[in-house]
Amino acid sequence: MSDLQRGGGGQWAFGLVLSCTLLWFLPQVGNWLLVVIAGFIVLGALRTSLRIACWRFALAALYGACLSLVLHLLADDFHLRYIWLYSSAALPSYLKMSNLWGGDEGTVLLLATLCMTIGMRSAAAPGWSGRSNALVAAWYTLAAAWLGPFTATPPDWLAAQQSQGMNAHLQTIWMAFHAPLILAAYAWAIAPAGVALDALNGASDSYGRVALTYSRRSWLVLTAGIGMGMVWALEDFTFGQLWHWDPVQTSAFIVWAMLGAVLHGARRWRPTSHNRRLLPILSVLTAALACMALSVTRSEVLASSHRYIGTTSWLSHLALAAVLICLLLVYAWKAFARSSEGLKKIRRSASDWGLDLSIWLFAGAALLAAAALLNAHIGQWLQMEKASELKPFFETLMTWASAAEMADLRRAFDHWDVDGHGLGKWLTPVIALLGLIGGWVFLRRCLRAQGATIITLAMALWVTLTAWRGGWLTPRYRGEGVLSQSIVDVLPWLDAALLSALFLLAACITWGAVVLWRSRRLGTLRHTGPLALIHGGAVIALVGGLLATALNTYMPINIAPASAADAWHRVAEQIQVRVLPISSESNFSGYRAVAQVELRSEGQVIAGHALFQDGRELPPAYQGPVRQLCEILDYRYARHVGDPGYVLHPFIVRGWAEDLQVWVPASPRLMQAGSTATGDAEASYGVVVVRRYPFVSLVWIGLLAMVFGVLALPGHGHPSRRNTTQVSQS
Numbered sequence: 001m002s003d004l005q006r007g008g009g010g011q012w013a014f015g016l017v018l019s020c021t022l023l024w025f026l027p028q029v030g031n032w033l034l035v036v037i038a039g040f041i042v043l044g045a046l047r048t049s050l051r052i053a054c055w056r057f058a059l060a061a062l063y064g065a066c067l068s069l070v071l072h073l074l075a076d077d078f079h080l081r082y083i084w085l086y087s088s089a090a091l092p093s094y095l096k097m098s099n100l101w102g103g104d105e106g107t108v109l110l111l112a113t114l115c116m117t118i119g120m121r122s123a124a125a126p127g128w129s130g131r132s133n134a135l136v137a138a139w140y141t142l143a144a145a146w147l148g149p150f151t152a153t154p155p156d157w158l159a160a161q162q163s164q165g166m167n168a169h170l171q172t173i174w175m176a177f178h179a180p181l182i183l184a185a186y187a188w189a190i191a192p193a194g195v196a197l198d199a200l201n202g203a204s205d206s207y208g209r210v211a212l213t214y215s216r217r218s219w220l221v222l223t224a225g226i227g228m229g230m231v232w233a234l235e236d237f238t239f240g241q242l243w244h245w246d247p248v249q250t251s252a253f254i255v256w257a258m259l260g261a262v263l264h265g266a267r268r269w270r271p272t273s274h275n276r277r278l279l280p281i282l283s284v285l286t287a288a289l290a291c292m293a294l295s296v297t298r299s300e301v302l303a304s305s306h307r308y309i310g311t312t313s314w315l316s317h318l319a320l321a322a323v324l325i326c327l328l329l330v331y332a333w334k335a336f337a338r339s340s341e342g343l344k345k346i347r348r349s350a351s352d353w354g355l356d357l358s359i360w361l362f363a364g365a366a367l368l369a370a371a372a373l374l375n376a377h378i379g380q381w382l383q384m385e386k387a388s389e390l391k392p393f394f395e396t397l398m399t400w401a402s403a404a405e406m407a408d409l410r411r412a413f414d415h416w417d418v419d420g421h422g423l424g425k426w427l428t429p430v431i432a433l434l435g436l437i438g439g440w441v442f443l444r445r446c447l448r449a450q451g452a453t454i455i456t457l458a459m460a461l462w463v464t465l466t467a468w469r470g471g472w473l474t475p476r477y478r479g480e481g482v483l484s485q486s487i488v489d490v491l492p493w494l495d496a497a498l499l500s501a502l503f504l505l506a507a508c509i510t511w512g513a514v515v516l517w518r519s520r521r522l523g524t525l526r527h528t529g530p531l532a533l534i535h536g537g538a539v540i541a542l543v544g545g546l547l548a549t550a551l552n553t554y555m556p557i558n559i560a561p562a563s564a565a566d567a568w569h570r571v572a573e574q575i576q577v578r579v580l581p582i583s584s585e586s587n588f589s590g591y592r593a594v595a596q597v598e599l600r601s602e603g604q605v606i607a608g609h610a611l612f613q614d615g616r617e618l619p620p621a622y623q624g625p626v627r628q629l630c631e632i633l634d635y636r637y638a639r640h641v642g643d644p645g646y647v648l649h650p651f652i653v654r655g656w657a658e659d660l661q662v663w664v665p666a667s668p669r670l671m672q673a674g675s676t677a678t679g680d681a682e683a684s685y686g687v688v689v690v691r692r693y694p695f696v697s698l699v700w701i702g703l704l705a706m707v708f709g710v711l712a713l714p715g716h717g718h719p720s721r722r723n724t725t726q727v728s729q730s
Contacts, residue, residue, distance in 0.1 A: 012060045019064025030150025034141050037061045041138035045131040059120050062113040073099050078163045084153040088165040098175045104312045105149035112140035114187035132194025143316040174232035181225030186290040188218035193287035196280035200331040208269035211283050219259040220710040227703035245420030248306040250373050251293035254366045258286040261362035264355050277335045284328040291321035303415040354441040365430045372423040380416035428493035435500025439507035446514035459503045463496045471495030473550050480553040505539040508532050530713040537705025544698025553692045571688045576600045599651045661691040
């Protein structure tokens with residue numbers, strides 16, 4: 001924080017301590033303090049002479065508000081509604097602190113603080129470049145004040161129960177990392193919007209430097225956040241696989257792809273370049289899409305495993321996105337209306353053309369995903385009937401569900417979500433083209449132009465034939481995975497995408513090896529190594545993700561009654577499972593442990609989980625942002641509303657070649673499997689689901705390579721300082 005260190009660090013620290021102390025002893029003034037903070041931010045944006053003083057106070061007060069909220073969480077101060085709703089005395093400290101972003105009120109407050117930190121760093125810049133991020137922070141500070149993180153808990157809530165407790169989905173170590181990483185990534189994605197507007201207005205020549213820095217940070221953190229979210233999704237009972245185009249996942253992909261488009265051109269941007277208007281437009285659009293992603297996360301329009309209920313901040317995010325879109329339209333109109341006479345024509349190389357095509361393909365992939373998301377919203381808003389092919393496993397569920405459950409099942413399947421299979425049909429050709437173009441660009445740098453073109457054309461022919469007739473994946477698909485048979489339609493294109501991705505990987509490795517051989521210096525790896533890690537890691541992650549998605553197996557196993565309650569039941573090869581009832585009624589954040597589930601392999605118990613029952617109800621007359629359990633826990637994977645209220649994560653045995661998951665049903669039926677007291681033969685059977693995911697380890701290896709590549713990439717400096725490091729235009 002260079003602006004704070006120049007004569008204001010002590011004042012800022014004093015303000016932080018003062019605001020934190022005030023909100024610790026008088027939390028009831030917290031919501032009004034947020035309104036005052038927003039006022040100071042707006043005053044600083046309007047009066048340049050007062051900007052630094054006003055914004056120092058605002059930033060210190062925002063940090064103090066966040067710190068005080070964390071302290072109230074650690075102290076189990078359930079007299080604050082926010083603490084009562086989302087925390088519990090039984091939670092470990094890291095989960096209590098993680099509840100700063102566990103609820104909507106805290107999330108918006110933290111987002112305002114992040115945006116204000118960015119705004120303070122650019123306070124000296126003129127125009128939108130200097131005030132846009134601070135105004136975004138003011139917007140979200142007012143939204144936080146409206147949600148009321150410092151509102152007192154109603155007395156009847158406290159009388160009814162000590163606290164509402166933390167949702168079962170969030171009680172994981174990944175809660176401490178995934179959510180704040182995504183939030184920080186979105187804040188950095190919004191950051192270049194102001195300087196992009198100034199660039200469109202012809203009032204800034206620093207757009208390329210600022211956009212490169214913030215977009216790279218956002219892409220890096222978003223990649224890490226998505227990776228941790230994938231780990232979490234594999235372990236969570238409402239996901240169960242790496243990716244299934246949940247609306248929130250789709251929104252994150254849209255922002256990630258748009259950032260990829262900006263990063264492929266930001267280093268080459270100049271006020272006189274051919275893409276002088278395109279890249280600023282993409283940056284403002286990325287900021288608006290990040291706001292829309294935040295809105296989708298809080299919206300209840302679509303079926304989503306991230307769904308929240310009640311009145312939340314989705315409208316504030318959507319309104320901010322609308323403001324950015326309107327500003328973009330006005331400034332883009334002015335930019336295109338200005339005459340282009342006098343601009344010097346710059347000769348562009350074939351590599352420049354290849355990078356431009358990459359920009360359009362990344363942006364096109366983002367817009368395709370945005371169109372699929374919009375289509376789902378339109379279908380839900382107009383109450384249109386979903387096509388039968390968008391209801392996977394419905395016939396299977398009909399055979400398992402009771403007559404009383406059918407109405408709930410039909411309502412769940414009628415609720416719209418993103419058509420992942422339809423989106424995949426459009427995205428896989430884009431992935432194939434990206435692989436071919438990227439491979440061609442890298443080959444041109446180490447081979448003769450004619451040779452690189454001939455090799456790429458031959459590979460394009462091979463990819464086309466593969467898309468028509470299939471390749472490695474197509475004949476190996478057995479229809480035993482968690483996805484519906486709709487994936488058969490895109491298997492040849494998945495093969496084509498894999499082939500083009502491997503071509504990109506081979507070209508990238510060849511380029512790095514040739515550059516190293518020609519220079520005879522390991523120092524060249526400082527430039528080539530990071531690019532090889534980024535592009536190669538993307539290919540490795542894509543290969544692992546596609547293999548795990550297409551070739552996984554899903555096998556439900558009926559467990560017959562046993563003679564004893566502690567008997568082991570065979571579920572797969574040398575793996576056995578048993579469920580032991582627990583007489584203890586110890587509470588953990590509102591969840592009562594009712595059973596101990598154990599997994600045994602080759603005579604040794606290798607894992608043990610507790611089976612919890614959620615006995616909580618919503619607070620009286622409250623319709624706020626409380627995370628709800630899905631009515632149907634996971635309708636994509638044949639789990640229904642029978643035996644409601646039970647929570648259990650899967651057992652996962654990880655390996656380099658495959659991950660093995662054993663899903664014990666969240667059901668008392670399995671606990672009754674060894675009991676002869678019940679006369680219901682059907683109730684005495686349990687169902688255990690065994691899943692195998694091949695090559696998931698490649699996903700983690702690829703994502704780590706991408707993250708390390710971005711961290712090692714030269715020229716990663718602060719946007720306020722001119723970067724003179726010369727690196728490859730890639």
